Amino acid sequence: MKKFLAFAVTLMVAATLSQAAHAADFSKQIKARKAVMQLYAFNVGQLAAMVKGKMPYDAAAASVAANNLLAAANMKQSAMWPKGSDASAPGLDGKTRAKADIWSQYPKVAEAGKGLVAAATKMAAAAGNGVDGIKANFGAVGGACKACHKPFRAPKK
Numbered sequence: 001m002k003k004f005l006a007f008a009v010t011l012m013v014a015a016t017l018s019q020a021a022h023a024a025d026f027s028k029q030i031k032a033r034k035a036v037m038q039l040y041a042f043n044v045g046q047l048a049a050m051v052k053g054k055m056p057y058d059a060a061a062a063s064v065a066a067n068n069l070l071a072a073a074n075m076k077q078s079a080m081w082p083k084g085s086d087a088s089a090p091g092l093d094g095k096t097r098a099k100a101d102i103w104s105q106y107p108k109v110a111e112a113g114k115g116l117v118a119a120a121t122k123m124a125a126a127a128g129n130g131v132d133g134i135k136a137n138f139g140a141v142g143g144a145c146k147a148c149h150k151p152f153r154a155p156k157k
């Protein structure tokens, strides 16, 4: 009986440990997708700075920023968004703002991703043609970010 109890306790500890490990399992994926978002934000920020006159307009730099945004948006991200890696999962509250709706409402999120590719494609074609080229496409790019954040990203805590 004593032996059996010890065995049962071992099993329970193992189960608890594996649960804890499971909760942390998504850390790399979450880090990677946040990195993609940071790439979006950095390159949009460069374009925004030129629109606002905080950075002098430079055709080559504008073109690079827009093409970087497009390249990042074109990355295949499915491995970075494993099902269950949302903020409601055990241990992930505070580590991610991804909502479970990303998976339950699939493929809506993929459509939102395509929306960004479409807007970034137009931006990449126009950004080198003067600051007005950026301005003409800025609303659509920002709108594409919002169109995904609103339904699929939880508010900041």
Ligand code: HEC
Pocket (backbone or CB within 6 Å): 030, 033, 034, 035, 037, 038, 040, 041, 044, 095, 096, 097, 098, 099, 109, 110, 112, 113, 116, 141, 142, 144, 145, 146, 148, 149, 152, 153
């Ligand atoms: C298809 C959906 C989608 C699109 C399009 C999208 N985002 Fe996100 N974004 C998310 C989700 C979901 C999160 C939360 C990720 C997490 O916390 O795991 C996020 C998080 C972020 C973050 C926070 C990253 C961090 O380090 O915590 C930034 C910044 C961001 N997005 C910027 C952008 C910008 C700028 C655009 C547009 C150019 C954009 N996003 C387009 C879904 C999207």
